[in-house]
Amino acid sequence: MNIPVLIAAILSGLAFIAHTFVGDREIKMIKPEDTQNDGHNKVEKWTMSRCGWHWISFDLLATSTLLFLIVFTSVIIHEQFLLTILGIYYLGYGTVWLITITVSQSFPNNYVRLWQWGLLYTIGGLIFWGISI
Template sequence: MNISILFANILTGLAFLAHTIGGDIEINSIQPAININNWAEKQQIWTMARCGWHWISFDLLFASIALALVNFTNFFDNKKTILQLLLCYFFGYAIVWLLLILISNSFPDNFLKLGQWMLLLTISGLIYYGTKKQNA
């Protein structure tokens, strides 16, 4: 068992749960009221945002499953390649997150309040470290 990959797996699994449960509660808080003039247009945009939100939930679930398969089974012939792909995946998400914060309107402590980039970099760092120890 690779401890670094195990910690990345745990963080990814926890992120999936937080994103799916807590995130859906948050996104429901911005659902448009049915009594506004352009409700259908706002509802369509909100529904698209909610679907996009849970697209990420699905990504986190499958990344967590892949990490568990790498760490606990011989499902993949080349575990190191899977880990390298997941490393690029989480690192890429972190970069996109940071870029979007940079190009968006600023507010106090925006890099800390929207600190998911730190989690994504931590996961990618753990996978990077774990990949160095992987025998495949």
């Protein structure tokens, strides 16, 4: 059993659960209430943001499922190649997260408060560690 990949699968599965349920509750907090005075446009943009939010939720579910399949079954062929792609995928997500924080308006402890980049790098690192053993 590949323990680093198992830990990556668990972390991405937990991230899926948190992103889907806790995150959706948080994104509902910023839903525009004003349906008059350009409210439609704001609600449309908010709905698009919420759809994008859950697009990422699905990414977390899909990658977690693939990682669990690799750890516990033999149904995935070319596991090393798929793990490499998934590792790059998570490191890419982490990098985009850091770039977005950097180019966005700063606030106190923004890199600490928006710590998800660290989780994404951790998952990617665990996957690459799992490839090497």
